[in-house]
Amino acid sequence: MALICGERITKTYRVGEVDVPAIRGVDFTIEAGAFVAFVGPSGSGKSTLLNLVGCLDHPSAGRLTVLDVDVAGLSRNAAAAFRGEHLGFVFQDFNLVPVLSAYENIEYSLAPELVYTGVTNLELRARAVFLRGDRHTDFGEKPNRLRFEVYARLYF
Secondary structure (H helix, E strand, O other), rough: OEEEEEEEEEEEEEOEEEEEEEEEEEEEEEEOOOOOOOOOOOOOOOOOOOHHHHHOOOOOEEEEEEEOOEHHHOOOHHHHHHHHHHOOOOOOOOOOOOOOOOOHHHHHHHHHHHHHHHOOOHHHHHHHHHHHHOOOOOOOOOOHHHHHHHHHHHHH
């Protein structure tokens, strides 16, 4: 069983009256345990492909399976639930919300559990307190005021 399999994946964006092809007929298979890098020049479709594999978007044509699930046909809510259960992203930046405190960023990152697993708000707050773990950091501070080590740990 392939972990991720793309067959004739195509993604075309409509910009006004013009169709802009981002990916054209891509085939690939990624086996469990494989280390994979999508490389290419700017505009070659790397981010588009990651958005498709991550269930953030749907291909215009082709078949895309992740863990043997045809993710191309998932509704928005089903895709979000699948993402929450099976996928994770590591971004080039920490993507913390600058207007929230460190504590609130922890809560915010755990919020999808409320929607998809039924975790109560009280449980969510308890987890955020538990995850704090650093007695020397004011978790009421905004992210731009934190030491890098703490900032990075909030993200991961």
